[in-house]
Every structure is written in C-alpha cells, then in structure tokens.
Amino acid sequence: MGQNQKAIALLCGTINYDNHQDNPCVPESALQLAYSHQDQLGVAAALGSLGDAYRLRGKYDLAINYLEESLTIAQEIDHLPYQSSALNSLGNAYSSKAQLSYRRANSAEKIGYTRKALALEAKAKNNDSEALKYFQKSLDIAITQNDQSGQIRARLNEIPLYYRLSESSASVMKWQKEWQKAYSLLETLPDSQDKVYAAIELANLLQPIAPAHETSPWIRCYQPKLEPQATALLAQAVRIAQRINDHRSQSFALGELGHIYECRDQYTKALELSQQARLAAEQNLLAKDSLYLWEWQTARIFKEQGKVTEAIGAYENAIATLETIRSDILTASRDVQFDFLDTVNPIYRQLVALRLEGDQTFLKSALPDVRTQNINIVLKTIDGLKLAELQDYFGNDCVLAAVNPARVDLVSTRTAVISTIILKDRTAVILSLPNGEKQLEWIDSDRESIRQDINQFRRELESFFEPYNSQQAQKIYNWLIRPFANQLEQAQIETLVFINDGILRTVPMAALHDGEKFLVERYAIATTPTLTLTEPKPLTPRSWRALVLGLTKEAIVDGREFEALSNVSTEVKAVTQTIPESKQLLDEEFTRDRLQQELGATVYPIIHIATHGEFGTEPEDTFLVTGENDQLTIDELDRVIRSVASTTEPVELISLTACRTATGDDRAALGLAGVAVQAGARSALASLWFINDQTTAQIAAQFYQGLRQSNLNKAQALRAAQIALLEAGGQYARPAYWAPYLVIGNWF
Structure with missing residues (x-):
C-alpha cells in the first residue's frame, strides 16, 4: 500500500x-x-x-x-506555522489540478478538439493563478516568521508557475529573480534533507522549459551555459547528503549529477555516478522509488557504449524494481503518474527494442527455439507494461492483479493472438499460434506516420454517408494480417485475439479488408489489454440473468448537453426479451443508488448499460451518464460492483453499447480496453463510437441470441451479429454501423 x-x-x-x-x-x-x-x-x-x-x-x-x-482552524487559533503549511499545501493542490488540465488540454489538441483544449488550458491557468496566490501568502507568513526553510519552499513552488503563466519577458525576468532569491536562501539553511532537495530542485529549474503538460526532468539535458551552475548545485547536494548520512537524497543528487555527464557523452564518469546512486538507494528501503531511475540510466549508458548484454541486464533490473514498487509509484501519487510516459513507459519499450533489434546478427543466426524464447521474453515484458499502463490510467493497483500469470492456453481453441508493439521508428507485430510457434514481422513506418494512417482510417470508417473506400482498411490489413495469412490458414484458426499498442487500440479490427472480404467475415475477433488479465471461462446456464439500464431522455451534465437516445427503449426491450430473467432500470430509475441496491439484492452475471458513455485521456473524462443527470465514472462503477461481489461470482459480462472514444486518442482507447477489468467483469461488449440508430438494438439482441440459443462464445456471437447486419445490405452494410463493437477480455 x-x-x-x-x-x-x-x-x-x-x-x-x-x-x-x-x-x-x-x-x-x-x-x-x-x-x-x-x-x-x-x-x-x-x-x-x-x-x-x-x-x-x-x-x-x-x-x-x-x-x-x-x-480556517489555523487562522481561528492564530497558529502561523500551520497557516503557512496549509497555504503551501493548497497551492500544491491547485498546481496539481492545473497540471492535470494541461495534460488533458494537450490530448484534446492532439485529436483536434480545439475548443475543449482552449477551455482546459484556461482552466489550468486559473488553477495556476490560484496556486500562485496561496504560495505567495505562505511566503508572506514565512518572511514575517523569519522562516528561511518556509521561504525557499514557497519560492521553489512558485517558480514553475511563472514558467507556465509566462506571457511576456517580464514573467521570465520574474522567474529569474525568484530563482536567484531561492538560491540566496539556500546558503542560509543548515545542513538537512530539505537543503539537499532544495539544491536539487534549483538545479532542475535550470533545465530547458518543458511544455506545461510535462513534469519529468529525467530525460532533459541542461543548456551548456547553465550546466556549470547545475553541476555545482548537485555536487553541493551530494556533499550535504553525505555529511548528514541521508542515503535517499544522496541517491537523487548522485543520479542527477550522473545524468549531466550522460548528456555530455562522458559515459565512464556517468556510469560511475549512476552506480554510486544505485548503491546509495539500496541502503534505504524508502529509496527504491529512485533506484529504478539509476538502473535505467545505467542501461542507457551501457547501450550507448554498445554493451548490449549489460544494457539488457540493467533494463531488467530497472523493471524488476518497478514491479516491487508498482503500487507505490503508479497509484500513490498522481503527480508521479504524470511522469509515467517519461520515466516508466520508455524503460519497457527500450528493453523490447534492444531485445528485438539490438543484436541482429545473433537474432538471425539463433535457432528457432532461441528466437521463440526471446520473443516470449519480449511478450512477458510488454505484459508488464500493459499492467503498468492500466494502473497508471485507472490509478488502482489492487484491482489489476494478474488473474492468469501463465497466459492463456490456446491449444484447444483454434485461437491465434496478434500482439503489436510500437517502437520509435517501426512497429513489431507478433503472431502467437496454438502450438506455441511465434512469428515476428515489422511495420516499417514511424510512429507518427502510423498515427496519421489510422486516424484517416477511423475518420473514413465513421462516415455514415460518404462512399466507403477500403484502401486504408487494406493498408492496415497488409500490416497486421497478410504476413501471417498462410500460417493462420494452415493452423485452421477461427478466432483472432488482438493485444494492440498505442494508437492501434483505436482500430476496429473487424473492418480490416483483404481486397475481397472484411476480416470479420473470416474470423471471430476479440481484443484484450493483456492475456494475463484474461480469465478464459465460458458462460454457464446460471449466467442468464441481466440487469439492463438505459437512458432515453436528453441529459445535461456539468453544463454539457447529451442528446436523447431514441432507440434505447427498443434496445432495452430487445435485450430483456432475449434474456427473460432480467430487471430493467430506465431513465429516472437508473441511478447510482438503485444500481447498487439491485446488485446487492440479486446476482446479475450480465450488466447491460445503454446510455451515453465516454472514454477520455484521463479517468476524469471516462464516465457514463445516469438518469439523474449525473456522471457515473468507471471507477465508481467498479466500486459499486465490487462492494456487492465479494461473496458472489464476478460479473461475467458488462455491455456498454453507446460509448465513444475520440479518433486518435490512444489513451482513451486504453481506458476502453481496460474497462472490463476495471469494472470488475470478466469481459465487456463495448463500442468505439456512438450510433444513435436501431442497429444497436439489433446487434445487442443478436449477440445475446447467439450466446444463448446458438451456443456461441462471445467473439463468435458478435461476429454473427455483425455479419447479419453486413449481409442485410443497403446502408447497414457500411462498417460505420457494425464495425465499432468490440469483445474485450474473456472471449469464451
């Protein structure tokens, strides 16, 4: 914990x-x-x-x-130190809120939501302004109390806000002035842990200004003219930490000093300091949150020196350390979580790249069994990354414990798994066959080119009116499926399970096209964030009871309007007719309290929710709209389900048929991919985009009919429902109507 x-x-x-x-x-x-x-x-x-x-x-x-x-209480009792502390903490809280809004604004801008991005940035600046007021009030009290430690703390907190709020040269000068004041205060402090961290922070503030949505200093290098001052501050921090025998702060000071030498390409000195930082971190159990950073730094240095074996070992050490502290660094602090893309994600990806690309001579000459073993290690590494990504997104470590660490046995299921791993300049595609055979292929396009192609595919696919052009669908098919076509046919594969990475999560695989047929016409299809989170159990007769919730009326949530869902009543009726042992909660009856009440009174293996649902960049943007004009977040849904499921079987299936994820928002698609796990269910039926049409009712009804009457598994039942719509012809043959639906998690 x-x-x-x-x-x-x-x-x-x-x-x-x-x-x-x-x-x-x-x-x-x-x-x-x-x-x-x-x-x-x-x-x-x-x-x-x-x-x-x-x-x-x-x-x-x-x-x-x-x-x-x-x-308020500190003011009532006139306790100035507590007032200063509370003011400083309020500044930190508003600054953290601002950081979250900057990150959301950046994501909205990347996917073309300009208006939303501007609103979020304005919100962020307002929060930063509030934070600055609190820090300044805290500083005023510290000055009146002649509290140098409080003064330097407040000034160090203010400086990043001047960065983020700067709109003129005057703001830059204000930052420089505040930095100089903080630097002068440093010399007045007695040796202490606070003084060490203040020196480190002053050094960090000399790094190039990062975008407002970023926080991590670990991958940036200093400007040459400021590097000597940063080096002196970090060397001072090392000396103080050594004098007071504080291993944790010493570890950070040594490690960051090592990073300066890494940036200079002075790898021998960089390695020496990085190893000293590791040794210092190992002296203190509470310093493990820095240990992985220096193991990663060591790995990067070995890689630059061409020592592939040593680099792989150091990367594996970093990941092993991360695994032991995952619950602390990925769920303990959202401020730390902001660094996930900068300081956790790259460790896994750099190790994978090194294993797949680092020693091509070895890989080409190795025996098939050795290559397969190497690929299995890569897949295990990526599984660890997927767990970490989901924990970072949902902020919940306990919920995401692997249920199947050994991965799913595919031998008797005629199921193949296709995994994608996006690296810097190209993407690995790995086929796993039931007999254990593995095949690796590459997409020779960089990350941005792949993003552009997939976004174009999604935009064309979601059009209900423009003539459908399968060119992009064929291009992505050629990336992911065609290299394995012969192996899939020889193995008599019937189901494809995709474990996709990044922007590829936003692709509805059913709509890929080989020039003659859609992929769904040849295979049943499912997706899962990782097989270690998949519990492969089929539905049982006891599972045929559903709680069906729906919203037909327009809703206003936090000032945002959501249109009426005129076809939801038809969908709810179709589901309850297919599953007679059902209870429905429609419109005003669909509330958080009624949901918890019903789940507490009766076991419902299936929960079907037909309402507006959105998956966004952050969990705060991921929610369902209830009948009381309120948001039900996926995290809240999880807590409701788990609060009543402790003595019962878990929910087998949760269906969310009116969801949407923005085109190009791969982090939102990560939230969708993890919805079944986070909502406490074995599997989910969900949509990538919203369709306010009777076809949703048809898909849902035929899906449940296939499960119950035709004895199909979930992937097969969805395939049958999609093909029925496709073969009906007319406008409903367009992929826009049938392609967005996904089976996520347990496809059996």
Missing part, C-alpha cells in the same frame, strides 16, 4: 473517494478523536495531513476541502 494510503487509513480510518459522502471518517480515527477532545491544533494538523494525502492520491477537490478546513 502507498504511504499516503496508510496516512489516510491512520487519519481517517478509511479511504474515501466518494464526494457524495458527508462524514467519511470513522469514529476511532485520529481526526475524529481530535474533534472529540476539542483539540483544535490536532484537528488542523490531521486535516492538513489528510488533505496532502488525498492530493497525492489525485483527489484534488477532496484535498482542497480538507486543506481549507485546516487553514
């Missing part, structure tokens, strides 16, 4: 993420005990600590509520 989770449990007695809950803490908690003893100082301290802990969990609004309470 992350340290902030433990803090919440101690202070509050329970972890509460429910903004609807008025009194989240249990009577015996530290906070409630302070209240009962009328210990105002204790209450202020507990509220402040609780606010900080919730900020680190990414629950910024909850954090702000607690911190504002703490500040």
Whole structure:
C-alpha cells in the first residue's frame, strides 16, 4: 500500500473517494478523536495531513476541502506555522489540478478538439493563478516568521508557475529573480534533507522549459551555459547528503549529477555516478522509488557504449524494481503518474527494442527455439507494461492483479493472438499460434506516420454517408494480417485475439479488408489489454440473468448537453426479451443508488448499460451518464460492483453499447480496453463510437441470441451479429454501423 494510503487509513480510518459522502471518517480515527477532545491544533494538523494525502492520491477537490478546513482552524487559533503549511499545501493542490488540465488540454489538441483544449488550458491557468496566490501568502507568513526553510519552499513552488503563466519577458525576468532569491536562501539553511532537495530542485529549474503538460526532468539535458551552475548545485547536494548520512537524497543528487555527464557523452564518469546512486538507494528501503531511475540510466549508458548484454541486464533490473514498487509509484501519487510516459513507459519499450533489434546478427543466426524464447521474453515484458499502463490510467493497483500469470492456453481453441508493439521508428507485430510457434514481422513506418494512417482510417470508417473506400482498411490489413495469412490458414484458426499498442487500440479490427472480404467475415475477433488479465471461462446456464439500464431522455451534465437516445427503449426491450430473467432500470430509475441496491439484492452475471458513455485521456473524462443527470465514472462503477461481489461470482459480462472514444486518442482507447477489468467483469461488449440508430438494438439482441440459443462464445456471437447486419445490405452494410463493437477480455 502507498504511504499516503496508510496516512489516510491512520487519519481517517478509511479511504474515501466518494464526494457524495458527508462524514467519511470513522469514529476511532485520529481526526475524529481530535474533534472529540476539542483539540483544535490536532484537528488542523490531521486535516492538513489528510488533505496532502488525498492530493497525492489525485483527489484534488477532496484535498482542497480538507486543506481549507485546516487553514480556517489555523487562522481561528492564530497558529502561523500551520497557516503557512496549509497555504503551501493548497497551492500544491491547485498546481496539481492545473497540471492535470494541461495534460488533458494537450490530448484534446492532439485529436483536434480545439475548443475543449482552449477551455482546459484556461482552466489550468486559473488553477495556476490560484496556486500562485496561496504560495505567495505562505511566503508572506514565512518572511514575517523569519522562516528561511518556509521561504525557499514557497519560492521553489512558485517558480514553475511563472514558467507556465509566462506571457511576456517580464514573467521570465520574474522567474529569474525568484530563482536567484531561492538560491540566496539556500546558503542560509543548515545542513538537512530539505537543503539537499532544495539544491536539487534549483538545479532542475535550470533545465530547458518543458511544455506545461510535462513534469519529468529525467530525460532533459541542461543548456551548456547553465550546466556549470547545475553541476555545482548537485555536487553541493551530494556533499550535504553525505555529511548528514541521508542515503535517499544522496541517491537523487548522485543520479542527477550522473545524468549531466550522460548528456555530455562522458559515459565512464556517468556510469560511475549512476552506480554510486544505485548503491546509495539500496541502503534505504524508502529509496527504491529512485533506484529504478539509476538502473535505467545505467542501461542507457551501457547501450550507448554498445554493451548490449549489460544494457539488457540493467533494463531488467530497472523493471524488476518497478514491479516491487508498482503500487507505490503508479497509484500513490498522481503527480508521479504524470511522469509515467517519461520515466516508466520508455524503460519497457527500450528493453523490447534492444531485445528485438539490438543484436541482429545473433537474432538471425539463433535457432528457432532461441528466437521463440526471446520473443516470449519480449511478450512477458510488454505484459508488464500493459499492467503498468492500466494502473497508471485507472490509478488502482489492487484491482489489476494478474488473474492468469501463465497466459492463456490456446491449444484447444483454434485461437491465434496478434500482439503489436510500437517502437520509435517501426512497429513489431507478433503472431502467437496454438502450438506455441511465434512469428515476428515489422511495420516499417514511424510512429507518427502510423498515427496519421489510422486516424484517416477511423475518420473514413465513421462516415455514415460518404462512399466507403477500403484502401486504408487494406493498408492496415497488409500490416497486421497478410504476413501471417498462410500460417493462420494452415493452423485452421477461427478466432483472432488482438493485444494492440498505442494508437492501434483505436482500430476496429473487424473492418480490416483483404481486397475481397472484411476480416470479420473470416474470423471471430476479440481484443484484450493483456492475456494475463484474461480469465478464459465460458458462460454457464446460471449466467442468464441481466440487469439492463438505459437512458432515453436528453441529459445535461456539468453544463454539457447529451442528446436523447431514441432507440434505447427498443434496445432495452430487445435485450430483456432475449434474456427473460432480467430487471430493467430506465431513465429516472437508473441511478447510482438503485444500481447498487439491485446488485446487492440479486446476482446479475450480465450488466447491460445503454446510455451515453465516454472514454477520455484521463479517468476524469471516462464516465457514463445516469438518469439523474449525473456522471457515473468507471471507477465508481467498479466500486459499486465490487462492494456487492465479494461473496458472489464476478460479473461475467458488462455491455456498454453507446460509448465513444475520440479518433486518435490512444489513451482513451486504453481506458476502453481496460474497462472490463476495471469494472470488475470478466469481459465487456463495448463500442468505439456512438450510433444513435436501431442497429444497436439489433446487434445487442443478436449477440445475446447467439450466446444463448446458438451456443456461441462471445467473439463468435458478435461476429454473427455483425455479419447479419453486413449481409442485410443497403446502408447497414457500411462498417460505420457494425464495425465499432468490440469483445474485450474473456472471449469464451
């Protein structure tokens, strides 16, 4: 469990993420005990600590509520140190909110949502402005108290905001002035851990200005003219850390100093400092969150020196360390999570690239068994990355424990798995056959070219009116399927399971085309984020009971309008007729409370939800619209399901038939890919884009009929429903109507 989770449990007695809950803490908690003893100082301290802990969990609004309470009490009792601390924490909370909005704005801009991007950026700047006010108030108190440590803390917190809010040369000058003041304050501090980290932070602030949506300093190099000053600060940090015998801060100082030499291409010195940083981190169990960084740095240096074997070993050490601290660094702090794309994702991908590309002579001359073993290691590495990606997205480590670490046995199922791995300049495509045979092929296009091709494919595919052109569908088919066509035929494969990477998750594989037929006409198709999260169990007779929820009326949620779904009543009727043992909750009856009540009263192996659903870049943008004009996030749905499923069988299938993910938003598609796991279900039926048409009812009804009456598995049942629509001809033969539906997770 992350340290902030433990803090919440101690202070509050329970972890509460429910903004609807008025009194989240249990009577015996530290906070409630302070209240009962009328210990105002204790209450202020507990509220402040609780606010900080919730900020680190990414629950910024909850954090702000607690911190504002703490500040109010500190003001009432005129306790200036607590006021300064609460103000500083409020600044951090608003700064973290801003960082999230900048990231969401960047993602919206990348997929063409310009208006949304501008609104999010404006929101981010407002939050940054609020943060700056709080930091300045904290600084004022620190100055009146002659608190040098508080002053440098406030100034260091302010400086990145001047970066992000800068619109003129005056703002840049303000940043430089604040940096110089913080630097002068550094010399007034006694040797301490705080002084070490302040020196490191001052050095980091000399790095080139990063885009507002990024936070990680680990991959940026210093400008040559500022490098000597950064080197001096880091060397000073090392000396202080050594004098006070603080291994954790010493590890960071040594590691970052090593990075400077890495940037200079002075690899011998860089390696020496990186190894010293590793040794320092190993002296302190709490320093493991830095250990993986220096193992990664060591791997990069070995790679640049041409020492492939040593580099692979160092990368594997970094990943092994990550695996041991995953619950802390990927779920403990949303601020840390912002660094995921910069400091976790590359470690896995660089190792995979090295194994697949690093020693071509070895790979070409190796025996087939050796090549297969190497590919199996690569697939295992990527499985680890997929788990880490989902944990980063949903922020929930416990839910995403692998249910099948050995991966699914495909021998008796006539199922092949196609895995894609997007690297910098090309993409690996790996076929896994039932007999264990593996085949590796390459897409010789860089990441951006692939993105453009897939976005064009999605735009053309989603058109309900323009003549359909299969050219892009054939191009992607040639990437992913054609190289394996003979092997698939010889193995008599009937089902293809895709474990796709990045932007490839947004591709509806059913619509790929070989020049004669769509892929769905030849194979049943499923997708899963990783086989280690797939529990391959077929539906049983006991599974035929469904809770069917739907929204037919227009809704307004947070000022945003959602159109009426005129065909949902038809869909709900079709599902309940196919599964007579069903209960329906329509419109006003579809509420969070009624959902929990029904699931608590009756076991429903199938949950069918026909309402607006969106999958966005962040979990905050991923939700379903309920009948009470409210958002039900996937995280909340998971908590509802798991709160009543502890003594029952898990949900077999959750169907979300009116979902949409934006074209080009591969992170949103990651959320869709992980929906079954996060919602506490073995599998999901979901859509990549929204269709307000009677065809959704037809697809749903025929899907369930295929499962129940024709004894098909889920992938086969969806294929039958899609082909029925395709063969009906007319407008419904367009892929726009039948292609977006996916079986995710357990396809049996």
